[in-house]
Amino acid sequence: MKPRKIPMRKDVVTGEMFPKKDLVRVVKDNEDNVSIDATGKANGRGAYINLDVTIAQQAFKKRILDKALGVKISDDFYEELIAYVDHQQARKELFGDAK
Template sequence: MKQRKVPMRKDIVTGEMAPKKQLVRVVRNQAQEVSIDPTGKQSGRGAYISLDVAIAQKAKKERTFDHAFGVKIDDQFYDDLIAYVDHQQARRELFDND
């Protein structure tokens, strides 16, 4: 059976390439609203971050998404992002049997 190509994306914080499934997409829509995109299919400008709490905390400290999207983002978004990444990381450890 032919192996499928694994889509790769760049982590905006570390600059490392990783498989798309190991990253979470953050999107800015036309109304300049920034949100987490769990489906990876929302329309708008997207940026990816690894499913790692330390990297999410570094993004908050450096205000990475403020610079990437050119908009002012409040701290609540970064706190929600850290909580989401922590939850997804825990799910991956529980359910990933690979």
């Protein structure tokens, strides 16, 4: 049996390629609303960030998502993103790869 292909995506902060399941997608829709896409399938322009709190904090400090998505993103959203990444990172450590 042929091994399954693992979809890879580039982290906008570090520029490194990671498996899609190790990243969180942030999406901008047609009305310039920015949100966290937990499913990875929402319509719109997406940018990926590694599930690492230090990388999410670095994205906030350098405003990387503003540049990647082309819109001004509020500080509240970045704080929500950091909390989401922290939660997902803790889940991954507790339960392994199961999402």
